Amino acid sequence: MQNDETDLKLIALLSENARLPVADLSRRLGIARTTVQARIDRLLARGAIAGFTLRKGPGLRAPVRATALLSIEPRAAAAVVARLKTLPQVETVHTTSGRFDLIVTLGADTTEDLDERLDDIRDAQGVKSSESLIHLSTKIDRAG
Template identity: 55%
Template sequence: MDDLDRAILSALAADARCSVATLARRLKVARSTIQARLERLESSGVIAGYTVKLGEAARHSRIRATVLLTIEPRAQASVLSRLKAIPEVERAHTTSGRVDLLLQVAAPSTTVLDGILDQIGEMTGIRSSESLIHLSTKIDRTV
């Protein structure tokens, strides 16, 4: 990756809908150069996809929780398989601390979130769970 690649990535991080023509104008290079760079960045896996960044109104309309799970020995694969089937489970991270999995869950209401937490807690293979409901965000550096 060179400076042009980094400039393209920076521009797309700010606005994923930026057209090839606009990128070319901003970066003062030919459209064909931008197109070739994008194809190379995509095929090499540097660019995995293009997305929409939700605004404050959309992000704050959901109730979020972090769920800490302790898993029975050798049950992690089956637990993860069942967690993937729950659309409200946005992320699952393995950890090296006192818990085995850290989940990020988002639901449209506390009622739905309560049901999801019950569903997760009742899964076979889960030894214990602890839920932390997000109240407010003080720092957000997500792109």
């Protein structure tokens, strides 16, 4: 079943603030509270909404952030990902197509800490090469 326009508006509102009360959602969407709750339940059951989570604000986010693009040895993905899981500064790891095999986002409190973590990633067994990109400023952040 596809999401209709109301579902998409509901998802957008919840993306901005997942803690909005159903009554507020109802008022903003112009539909009954029971309808809003039924739609949320249906979206959860279908997997359109995977869950509700906390988005870190500027006071909790690491002040220095980077993306590391990794090329890895054949059949080394599981070991490299296992190593990345041990580094608390690693926030996300994505597989990708193209020149790089993994995209890693990470944050640290200082440039020195970030440099050490990037060295840890580069030195991990199975990593052939890496390229690091330091985040300077955020222009759009829809994910938090």
